[in-house]
Amino acid sequence: MFPGTSNKSIYKNVKYERQAVITAINDEMKLDKLMETVDSECFTDDLALKTFKWIKKKYNQDEKISLLRLDDEEEINADKLADVGVQEFEYDSLLELLLKFKNRRELFQGAKEIVELTKDTELSIEELKNKAQDKIFKLTSSQAQSKNRYDMEDVLNEFFGNVSEIQNSKNKITGLSTGFPSLDSKLKGLHPGHLFTIAAPTHFGKTSFMLQLALNMIKQEYHIAMFSLEMDVVEIGRKLVSLDSKVPTSDYLQKLEEYQRKNMNASLDRLMELNFTLSDKRNLSPTDIRAKCRKIARQKEIDVVMIDYLQNMKYAYGENDNKRIGNTCLELRNLAGELNVPIVLVSQMSRSGKDNPSMHNTRGSGRIEEISDEVLIINRPNKDNENMKKRETAKIIIEKGRTTGGGVITMDFYSEIQAWRDQYDEPIQINSRK
Amino acid sequence: MTNQYRSTAESKKIDMKLALQFKREYKRVMEEGGITAEEYKQVCELIEDLGKYDSQEFGEKLVEIFPDSPVKELIENE
Numbered sequence: 001m002f003p004g005t006s007n008k009s010i011y012k013n014v015k016y017e018r019q020a021v022i023t024a025i026n027d028e029m030k031l032d033k034l035m036e037t038v039d040s041e042c043f044t045d046d047l048a049l050k051t052f053k054w055i056k057k058k059y060n061q062d063e064k065i066s067l068l069r070l071d072d073e074e075e076i077n078a079d080k081l082a083d084v085g086v087q088e089f090e091y092d093s094l095l096e097l098l099l100k101f102k103n104r105r106e107l108f109q110g111a112k113e114i115v116e117l118t119k120d121t122e123l124s125i126e127e128l129k130n131k132a133q134d135k136i137f138k139l140t141s142s143q144a145q146s147k148n149r150y151d152m153e154d155v156l157n158e159f160f161g162n163v164s165e166i167q168n169s170k171n172k173i174t175g176l177s178t179g180f181p182s183l184d185s186k187l188k189g190l191h192p193g194h195l196f197t198i199a200a201p202t203h204f205g206k207t208s209f210m211l212q213l214a215l216n217m218i219k220q221e222y223h224i225a226m227f228s229l230e231m232d233v234v235e236i237g238r239k240l241v242s243l244d245s246k247v248p249t250s251d252y253l254q255k256l257e258e259y260q261r262k263n264m265n266a267s268l269d270r271l272m273e274l275n276f277t278l279s280d281k282r283n284l285s286p287t288d289i290r291a292k293c294r295k296i297a298r299q300k301e302i303d304v305v306m307i308d309y310l311q312n313m314k315y316a317y318g319e320n321d322n323k324r325i326g327n328t329c330l331e332l333r334n335l336a337g338e339l340n341v342p343i344v345l346v347s348q349m350s351r352s353g354k355d356n357p358s359m360h361n362t363r364g365s366g367r368i369e370e371i372s373d374e375v376l377i378i379n380r381p382n383k384d385n386e387n388m389k390k391r392e393t394a395k396i397i398i399e400k401g402r403t404t405g406g407g408v409i410t411m412d413f414y415s416e417i418q419a420w421r422d423q424y425d426e427p428i429q430i431n432s433r434k
Numbered sequence: 435m436t437n438q439y440r441s442t443a444e445s446k447k448i449d450m451k452l453a454l455q456f457k458r459e460y461k462r463v464m465e466e467g468g469i470t471a472e473e474y475k476q477v478c479e480l481i482e483d484l485g486k487y488d489s490q491e492f493g494e495k496l497v498e499i500f501p502d503s504p505v506k507e508l509i510e511n512e
Contacts (some may be wrong), residue, residue: 066482082450085443
């Protein structure tokens, strides 16, 4: 056990803080380790903190670092640093210990803030729970990801890294492939941290579009966590099997033909192996979804979260419906950032927009569009066209693309199996009853 | 911590304290006008690399900075 892990010093240890900096001053390898492992919040001691900041400044400017220069340039007591001596042989453990102290201090502070919240009698129990969970989640996710504050150098490095990634991958996708080549070409995939909204009036195929997207993605071995607030597990299962086996769901109700049964069995075997987690619990709030995602992620890392649909959710707090919808979207977008995954959110639009759907037809639409990073609207101008009963040409309108701009994509919709196909893909052969 | 590790850590501690003392003495001399700022800078760089040299080499480097220093005679006598 590294000295200092006793109960006496679970929140800080001045000697170790000083040892961390003086050791780095004397050894370039350990200096690199210090810079990549800890930040200034790991230091509670003024002398160690001042020294760490000086080291960081010199390190970033690529200037020589030594105890003599520190003694010359800063008004500090360098003898006190020399007195603690260097830690040569267990330096990694020493830095880990400083990180642990920092995490403990943050959790302690968070717990104190939650205790203070409980004294606020103006808050409802639901709001109190939301705020408390928010605090804990922010703490734990920041401890897991550690880097959420950037100085200017970091900002520019991130920016140039992103630009060069884009330059090196022209016409390639930079996010998670949707399995729809046209959509990937426009949006460059689904990006972690983004709220991706799919909107359409009732019976326009919102859920089927989301399920097709889910199937495309789980086949690429992405782990999807889906929250179905309308359809239950049987309905979702039936639709997924129908999409994959190409056997129309209406045929399930009658005696299946032998080749249909074979296709379905093959499909069940395929789907069984894939990464998919479904919750069909209704009336979930963003807080409930956050808690469930955290629980799922503890078992297996989530790649994409899908929610069907916004208007069936238990809204976040707000004075009126518009604010409640806005706050719900905002919480979901924050969740996308915290989990660092894209969240696909299905949203209903009013029927008045069925001939020419746009976000203006949706209650709370302004906020939904403002908060979402990408907004897709499903338009089916041939919905009632008798000549397109089996294979219908539909439009996917990219109403908003935060980094890629808008556009329109043509897709085929196969109503018998509720499947969506990219116009560039091979047409589907439906395995319907002969 | 074994005795060997402890003695290494202890000797580094002494080296650091010595280097600080050295540097501060030269700084005092510079402030009193005994040496120039350039000479002080060179001495500091030499002390920073204290661990690289044995006492003979360290003396010779010191003489390079201060050619008229009595250190030169001390080294020659050794």
